[in-house]
Amino acid sequence: MTEMPSIPSVLLELIAKYLQRNNISNFQLDELTKQYAHQSRMPLYKWWNLLEEIYQQHPTPVLGHYIGELAEPHHIHILGYLALSNPDLNNFLNCFKNFQPILQNSASFSIVQKEDSFCMCWTPVVHKNSQLSNEVLISGVLSTIRKILQRPEIAPLKIEFSAIAPADTTPYPQVYGCPVIFDSEVLRLWLPLEILHLPIPSSDPYLRKLLDQQAEALLNTIPNPDTFLKDLQLLIVNMLKIGEPSAENIANQLNMSLRSFYRKLSTYNLQYSDLIKNIRSELAKTYLTKSALSLTEIALLLGYAEQSAFSRAFKHWEHVSPSEYRKTHFLA
Template structure:
């Protein structure tokens, strides 16, 4: 397998949570997981080996399903925080499909709706996986859907696993409470389409941590002219989760017309583009100080579809790439992208 095939290192926290939940002490494993969790990602081979080590230490039927049941939104990294910002479970699942490379780059997620059924699938011929890893994915997906929707009784319609069927399917059907099939070409999770409309009902405080951090970054680092500017900053923070917002989108969030918002900014000597750039810069500085956030994740949080676009924008603001800025341990002193002197002062060294 190629060395660049990875999973998010945030999954190491899931394994630590499972060890805590089951009160397992596997010599040296907890410390190793802590080291891995501090990195942005880990090799897929490492992930599979960790799962097997845990399964060998405590043999039990469907170990991967039990591990997945320990999942919390922050265990899937930025994807968990993005799910929190969604209005419905359907939006969260589609975001999972779109941004799945932040969690792993093994096999693309395919989402399909057929009549009253919604399917998520992963083609087994695209890249190999392991039964344990597939089990974790299915169980964690169900667990997180239940947590986000507040529906502990939420069930899957059916699951299809690749590979040969075990001698006894009972542990699978008892755990998942749905039809379970083996010998499929792909790993497929079937849900009732009606579940897509379930509202997100976040109760885990970890879900709010990153968005709270965004809001706090603005409160602490951006000067506010008045209440309107503060409201616009908050609207930008929320809208960035769905990509780069337009003036029209922000005006709707603030309950006014785009023409009115434009005039109000003009009266203050401000523009929408300058406000957006100022906000992104302040957030970028905060995120770059967090070693757990990778550059692709930061780009996503700032509303960029590609890391390269974020790199170009940041370099225009600060004169250095995000990577050089991070390595230099730049201070988090806020500065405006509109002020050349401020940009110069931001350059490390």
């Protein structure tokens, strides 16, 4: 079953911030803020409708850009924490491929590299599209990249919007400082290739604390782990962040053949599938009890494509749902 297209409800903060700066009040925003105050996500169509209403109330050319540029790393949840903790932009974008559904799940994401540029691409998976929402996304991503790299001068090379062109397209090249085209089959943000390996100078204490908790949780998965098992556990945790870690990939990372890897595990009386399950279980319990991460974020950190798959697995392990477990064990 396909999940309803949705976005993090925290993004309502961007609109609230924009309206406050311009001394504008909006009843629909107030109602949505109340409605989703205790929910991590909101339907995409409500976001689109709100943007349209704001535009009708306050018709500003390229309105979505001025909302999106207010984005801070925390507006993209775990993506922001990962961004601040990665060594460079290239590493972060590899994480972004997997975690992008947190930002919005109405498009599939990919990266294309050319000789002197690279492109972040969003291919729509819903028929309808919203120019205002695309503007918020592009400007929000640009703002986040500039802030995590601490390089406000970074400029796009070209932007291709996948929505129908607005009546007046003349302000767009001036606002974005690059060529802008419309009616593209894919939403594309082109950037200089050289920024891919720029270092990310900041660190994030929240994520650092979380990673410390990860290490503690790992030590609980196997009694008295030796160097091989510690290395293996840490490798699995890192690979979970970018998807399902196959035994083949793990063996390659350890410079072992798959057969040798399985033989090595057998000396510890371990099955690979059991090891993955134990690590996921311990990390899930740590995230649920010692962090404020949403279930969607936890699912993606554990290598699940959807929250529902994580919830089913967790209930199988612990005989209660993740939400029930958090209610009775949360330590803060």
